[in-house]
Amino acid sequence: MAILNDENLAKVDKLVPKYPEKRSATLPLLHLIQEEHGYISNEAVEWVAERLDLSPINVYEVVTFYPMFKQKPGGKYAVKVCRTLSCALGGAYKTCKAFEEALGCGLDQTSEDKLASLEFVECHANCGRAPVVMVDEQMFEGVDENGARKLVEKMREGTL
Numbered sequence: 001m002a003i004l005n006d007e008n009l010a011k012v013d014k015l016v017p018k019y020p021e022k023r024s025a026t027l028p029l030l031h032l033i034q035e036e037h038g039y040i041s042n043e044a045v046e047w048v049a050e051r052l053d054l055s056p057i058n059v060y061e062v063v064t065f066y067p068m069f070k071q072k073p074g075g076k077y078a079v080k081v082c083r084t085l086s087c088a089l090g091g092a093y094k095t096c097k098a099f100e101e102a103l104g105c106g107l108d109q110t111s112e113d114k115l116a117s118l119e120f121v122e123c124h125a126n127c128g129r130a131p132v133v134m135v136d137e138q139m140f141e142g143v144d145e146n147g148a149r150k151l152v153e154k155m156r157e158g159t160l
């Protein structure tokens with residue numbers, strides 16, 4: 001199985017020689033894989049290990065250490081609700097509950113229709129506009145329960 005498309009393979013070929021130690025390219029390679037596939041499979045871990053002359057366990061340790069790396073496929077959209085202080089005080093837990101109800105799945109789960117995965121994350125660095133939600137790379141400010149329901153509607157309509 002091809003782990004990366006040709007464009008990303010070319011990036012890897014340029015990137016790896018830039019590091020004095022091959023192993024230092026572990027994080028950027030994992031980011032490329034997650035960008036392309038949305039998660040890091042066991043095959044991907046083995047591929048990175050082989051490419052960087054490491055043992056798979058060395059790469060697996062990195063994947064499991066950083067919460068931004070996913071180990072299983074998620075939904076079409078990744079919904080990340082900030083739960084840090086300003087957002088928590090601003091109603092992030094209610095917002096999250098509304099997402100759970102609208103998507104029909106719990107936290108750290110993917111909806112049955114594979115529309116979206118839902119998770120709590122720490123600060124999106126936009127604390128004055130709480131509660132803040134990221135859907136993939138888009139940031140939404142002041143997302144209350146109604147806002148959460150509207151975002152899910154837009155995801156379903158494909159208009160987000």
Ligand code: FES
Pocket residue numbers: 082083084085086087088122123124125126127128130132
């Ligand atoms: S506390 Fe939520 S964006 Fe900073």
